[in-house]
Amino acid sequence: MAVREINVVWLQGGGCSGCSVSLLNAARPSARNLLVDQFLPGMHLSLKYHPTLMAGQGDAAFEVLDGLPEGGFVLALEGAIPENEAFCTIGESDGREVSILEKFLDLAPKASLVLAVGTCAAFGGIPAGTPNPGAFRSAKDILDKHGVGTPVVNVPGCPPHPDWISATVLEYLAVGDGIALDALQRPLIIYGQLIHENCPRRPYFDEGKFAEKPGDPECLHKVGCKGPITYADCPLREWNDGLNWCIKAGAPCQGCTQPEFIDLMTPIYQELDEDRMPRIGEEATVGEKDE
Amino acid sequence: MSKIIIDPVTRIEGHLRVEVEQEGGRITEARCSGTLARGLELVFGGRDPRDIPILAQRICGVCPQAHATASALALDEAFGLADQVPPNGSLLRDVMLAANFLQSHVLHFYHLAALDYVDVTAVAGYERRDANLRAVSDFLARGVLEPFVPRYEGDYRLSREQNVEAVRHYLGALEVRKNCHEMLALFGGKMPHQCTVNVGGVTTQVSRDKVAAALSYAREIADFVADCYLPDILMLAGAYPDYLEIGRGCSRFLAYGAFGDRDLFIGGLAGADLAYEALDPDRITEDVKNSYYADGADGLHPSAGRTEPEPGKEGAYSWLKAPRYGGQPCEVGPLARMMVGYAGGSAGLKEAVDGLCAAARIEPGALNSTLGRHAARALEASIIARKVQDWILELQPGEPCVIPVEVPQEGSGAGLTGAPRGALGHWVRIEGAKVANYQAVVPTTWNGSPRDAAGAPGPMEQAMENETIRDVDNPFEVVRTIRSFDPCLACSVHVARRKGAWTATLPV
Numbered sequence: 001m002a003v004r005e006i007n008v009v010w011l012q013g014g015g016c017s018g019c020s021v022s023l024l025n026a027a028r029p030s031a032r033n034l035l036v037d038q039f040l041p042g043m044h045l046s047l048k049y050h051p052t053l054m055a056g057q058g059d060a061a062f063e064v065l066d067g068l069p070e071g072g073f074v075l076a077l078e079g080a081i082p083e084n085e086a087f088c089t090i091g092e093s094d095g096r097e098v099s100i101l102e103k104f105l106d107l108a109p110k111a112s113l114v115l116a117v118g119t120c121a122a123f124g125g126i127p128a129g130t131p132n133p134g135a136f137r138s139a140k141d142i143l144d145k146h147g148v149g150t151p152v153v154n155v156p157g158c159p160p161h162p163d164w165i166s167a168t169v170l171e172y173l174a175v176g177d178g179i180a181l182d183a184l185q186r187p188l189i190i191y192g193q194l195i196h197e198n199c200p201r202r203p204y205f206d207e208g209k210f211a212e213k214p215g216d217p218e219c220l221h222k223v224g225c226k227g228p229i230t231y232a233d234c235p236l237r238e239w240n241d242g243l244n245w246c247i248k249a250g251a252p253c254q255g256c257t258q259p260e261f262i263d264l265m266t267p268i269y270q271e272l273d274e275d276r277m278p279r280i281g282e283e284a285t286v287g288e289k290d291e
Numbered sequence: 292m293s294k295i296i297i298d299p300v301t302r303i304e305g306h307l308r309v310e311v312e313q314e315g316g317r318i319t320e321a322r323c324s325g326t327l328a329r330g331l332e333l334v335f336g337g338r339d340p341r342d343i344p345i346l347a348q349r350i351c352g353v354c355p356q357a358h359a360t361a362s363a364l365a366l367d368e369a370f371g372l373a374d375q376v377p378p379n380g381s382l383l384r385d386v387m388l389a390a391n392f393l394q395s396h397v398l399h400f401y402h403l404a405a406l407d408y409v410d411v412t413a414v415a416g417y418e419r420r421d422a423n424l425r426a427v428s429d430f431l432a433r434g435v436l437e438p439f440v441p442r443y444e445g446d447y448r449l450s451r452e453q454n455v456e457a458v459r460h461y462l463g464a465l466e467v468r469k470n471c472h473e474m475l476a477l478f479g480g481k482m483p484h485q486c487t488v489n490v491g492g493v494t495t496q497v498s499r500d501k502v503a504a505a506l507s508y509a510r511e512i513a514d515f516v517a518d519c520y521l522p523d524i525l526m527l528a529g530a531y532p533d534y535l536e537i538g539r540g541c542s543r544f545l546a547y548g549a550f551g552d553r554d555l556f557i558g559g560l561a562g563a564d565l566a567y568e569a570l571d572p573d574r575i576t577e578d579v580k581n582s583y584y585a586d587g588a589d590g591l592h593p594s595a596g597r598t599e600p601e602p603g604k605e606g607a608y609s610w611l612k613a614p615r616y617g618g619q620p621c622e623v624g625p626l627a628r629m630m631v632g633y634a635g636g637s638a639g640l641k642e643a644v645d646g647l648c649a650a651a652r653i654e655p656g657a658l659n660s661t662l663g664r665h666a667a668r669a670l671e672a673s674i675i676a677r678k679v680q681d682w683i684l685e686l687q688p689g690e691p692c693v694i695p696v697e698v699p700q701e702g703s704g705a706g707l708t709g710a711p712r713g714a715l716g717h718w719v720r721i722e723g724a725k726v727a728n729y730q731a732v733v734p735t736t737w738n739g740s741p742r743d744a745a746g747a748p749g750p751m752e753q754a755m756e757n758e759t760i761r762d763v764d765n766p767f768e769v770v771r772t773i774r775s776f777d778p779c780l781a782c783s784v785h786v787a788r789r790k791g792a793w794t795a796t797l798p799v
Contacts, residue, residue: 005435014329016781017304018352018483024398024465025472025482031465032423035438036430044430047438051301055406055442057770058297064441086583086602089326090306092298097308097326126334126349133330133600159352159483213695214494215487239481240473249480250495251487254345262346267339 004043006173007073009065009107010050010117013100014088014127014136015079018159019118020052026162027241040170048073051090062091065103068110074169075111075150077104080120080127080136087134104139105146113172114139114152117165122154122185123259130263140185151177154185158256163237164190184259186231194278195227195253198235214269215250224269226255228277292319295766298326300773302403304353305780307739310608311769313760318769321748321755323739325611325780328583328600335729340366340698340721343729344489347717350731351782352483353398356391356475357710358731358782359488360384361717366490368704369719370696379692380492382682385550386505387475387488388708389679393512394471394482395711395777396625396672400520400665401464404774405457407767408527410447411439413454423462424455443765448530457526460519467515474508477501492693499688506683513676516669521647524669528651528662535653537758538661538772540750541620544627545570545737547716549709554637555678556709560616561627561634563659572707572716575732578613578743581606589744590618593730594718611783613740613749614732622750623713623737624776626658626667643674661754664775698724710734712777735783738776751776 010020024031026039033039035047047053049064056064082088085099092098108114116139119125127136137145140152155168168187172179180188196202204210204219211218219225230253234245246253255265298308306327312320331350335343344362348355363384367373417428430436449457472482478495479485487495528535547570548558560568578589584607585599593614601607615621632640633655647670648655658667703720713734720728740749748756751773760766 003433005433012306014327016349016352016355018349018355021352021398021483024402025469027469031469032426032462035465036462037426044433044435046435050438051299051306052304053402054301054438055411055440057299057301057443060441061299061301064437084602087328087330088306089308090299092296092308097298126331126346127329129334129346130337131330131333133333134328136329158349213693214489215496215693217496240476241469243473244476244480246480246486249476249478249485249487251480254486256484262334266342266346268342268345269339 003038005046006043007048007069008045008076009048009068009073009111010076010078011090011100011104011107012051013077013079013081013104013121014134015118015120017052017078019078020050022159023162023165025240026166029166039166040173043173045169062093065107068107070110071112073111074113074115075107076115076117077121077139078117080124080138081142082134082136084135101142104142105148108143108148108150111150114143114150115169116140116152116154118160119156119158119256119261122156123261125158126262152185153179153181153187156186156257157232158261161234161237161239182231190233191231191257193231193233195230195232195234195247196278197280198233199227199247200235201247214252217250220247220252222271223252224267224271225252226265226272227253228272229260230255230258232257295763295769297766297769300770302406303774303778303780304351304782305778307773307778307780309769309773311755313763316760316763318755318758318760321752322608323741323749323751324609325739325783327780328610332729332731336726338726340369340719340726341490341696343719343726345486347731348484350733351779353779354391354395354710354712354782355483356388356485356488357708357715358717359485360388361706361708361715361731363488363490364706364708365704365717365719368706369702369721370490370699371702372491372694372696375694376492377691377694379497379687379690381551382686383478383493383495383497383692384488385682386679386686387479387485387493388550389675389682390471390475392675392711393672394468394475396668397464397468397471397515397520399777400668401461403777404665405461406439406442407771407774408447408531409449409457409461410454411458413451414458417455421459424459427458427462443767443770445762445765446767449526453526453530457523460523463515463519467512470508471512474505474512477505489693491696492691494693497686497688497690497692502683502686502688506680509676509680509683513673513680516673516676520669521673524666525651528666531662534662534771535657535660537768538664538754538775539659540622540754542659543619543621544630545616545621545623545714546628546631547707547709547714549628552678555639556628557632557635557637558707559631559635560621561630563656565630565634565655567631567634567636572705574617576615576618578615580744581741582609582612583607584612593732609741611736611740613743614737615743618745620740620743620747620750620753621737623734624664625671626664627713628671628709629658629667639674643670661772661775668777700724712779712782713737733782735779739778739780739783751778
């Protein structure tokens with residue numbers, strides 16, 4: 001079978017490389033599939049540029065970014081982008097250090113899609129936490145501010161599950177701009193439901209049986225669970241090849257796929273205010289009446 | 292005299308730039324620059340202290356567990372319950388940290404460093420019975436070779452058979468490092484960035500089936516280290532013996548100790564002569580003369596430091612500060628832990644080092660080199676992969692792993708441990724039940740530091756200086772030596788809060 005090459009350019013801004021490491025945890029498809037064969041059916045992701053994995057370095061590596069085909073690559077961003085450019089430079093060109101802001105704005109208009117991988121790229125995330133010393137911003141914020149219209153799909157999570165990345169790319173390649181996104185540019189196939197809606201500890205919540213401390217087996221609502229305001233499929237998919245996930249391990253959901261992460265998702269172990277809890281049953285009733 | 296600039300240095304964690312001045316191939320001066328600052332310690336300030344182990348691990352996506360552990364240890368002390376963590380809690384922290392060490396070491400050697408020595412294209416035409424290698428052969432036949440090209444060309448010395456075997460292990464190691472994360476996630480919920488290690492223990496439960504699963508993972512990983520990782524290091528030593536001669540750093544080694552069993556991985560200092568010196572954390576200071584911070588803050592202890600960011604400061608070239616011990620640069624990492632353990636009387640480490648040196652037919656002193664760092668890292672992986680099996684079997688299913696905690700109004704604590712890349716320290720002070728001051732002094736700040744106030748280069752810089760580059764268009768010697776330190780730049784630059792006011796203190 002002929003294998004189609006999908007060009008991917010992966011830039012790293014203000015992040016921790018955890019999204020790249022999570023991508024390497026891919027099980028089915030696997031990391032081997034990612035690097036040398038079909039990560040998606042009939043398609044190989046050709047990592048033209050990936051600072052953690054690529055063999056080249058220095059000029060030879062950085063010059064790869066000068067010869068990319070217009071409209072012929074997916075631009076993945078890991079990490080947030082500091083508007084204070086001195087906080088992150090990513091290479092040298094023509095005797096000058098080039099900031100992530102400059103290189104991202106250079107490449108994004110030429111990309112077919114900007115994939116904001118992880119919560120830092122999607123929403124600002126950890127480095128954008130108060131007081132945000134480097135003025136770190138999300139990919140979408142930067143592109144909107146500079147009037148760049150390349151489509152953006154966010155794949156948040158700290159880090160995102162590897163399946164979320166592969167599923168999103170596959171969905172986009174299959175249906176293009178028809179990909180179903182929520183108001184935060186997240187694919188509904190992954191982020192369509194609240195953690196709380198699919199939580200296996202939900203019966204405890206409904207019965208009012210609450211954990212007294214993290215690690216206890218009951219509902220973690222009283223010890224700060226953010227599952228009621230967090231959209232992701234963790235309870236159904238589970239992590240690390242379907243082995244475990246935060247609530248199953250006894251920890252409250254920390255809301256890491258949301259733009260509120262981290263300032264409005266902390267304190268981690270503090271119960272959500274009543275006025276932030278969703279009215280799941282009421283919403284459903286309203287929806288039925290509207291129809 | 293001409294300058295070679297390598298920016299970006301890839302296949303490391305984070306953003307690193309290296310400049311070397313060379314004359315006829317001989318490096319006369321080397322400079323390492325960290326080029327990202329996020330300001331995380333500043334972000335940590337003012338928050339609920341219990342949030343910090345969860346947030347602090349986000350300093351690094353490769354070694355999050357080390358930061359979570361150091362943070363939890365610092366908080367245990369600040370909360371006044373360092374002696375109350377249940378045995379299961381302490382053991383779980385060790386088991387999870389061990390899994391993270393193994394993931395990090397395997398990833399570093401095979402997926403970050405090996406491409407400097409192994410020629411992937413040697414697999415072209417492979418038609419035999421290993422499906423992984425056939426996939427690589429098919430990949431090469433398609434002709435679109437990223438991310439394995441571009442690369443430095445020339446000095447690949449392994450035979451075709453050796454290259455094929457190494458590529459087979461590169462692919463096998465993808466599965467092994469993934470399994471290390473699964474072993475950790477059994478108790479941590481997910482990886483990277485687990486969610487259970489915190490002050491007072493680990494917020495999960497131990498069951499018999501998880502003990503059995505963890506042991507199964509640990510044994511498989513130990514087998515890979517013994518059957519592939521260590522033999523591959525010896526194979527490289529055979530093909531690249533000159534790399535046991537070059538890459539010597541400052542030859543002063545520092546370790547804080549690691550894991551609960553501090554008789555195995557002990558703390559202290561050692562020199563190239565293997566003389567041991569006990570550790571006194573009060574002798575740690577930091578300089579900012581060549582870093583992007585306002586001058587006048589050299590030689591201060593981290594807890595009393597003053598750091599005001601000054602991007603573009605005249606003469607400065609890095610976001611990293613320059614930590615020093617007793618005024619001297621120190622190398623940290625697996626090599627440092629082996630040297631300190633050897634010199635300081637750790638029977639387990641001495642036996643392991645002697646065994647490796649006998650197998651490689653070298654003296655322990657030869658480990659102080661570019662390839663020696665890889666050998667020390669592999670040896671450390673083999674020791675941990677065996678030791679963690681004991682820790683797993685000491686877990687008591689059904690017994691508590693964490694105690695209930697209350698946030699104190701005031702308190703302070705230090706968490707000194709080992710990260711995969713070397714000595715790691717977190718310091719916290721709590722005021723009004725909030726984080727008033729948070730500090731992390733991390734391995735790559737030691738190894739990758741710029742020159743200090745006295746002009747002494749950092750360990751990575753010293754390791755490059757006086758090296759001879761054979762081909763200035765393909766300076767393998769530079770990148771092989773840098774990568775032998777396993778630099779992690781995300782770890783090494785952050786911003787700290789000082790007493791009273793936020794003073795945007797960058798690296799530590």
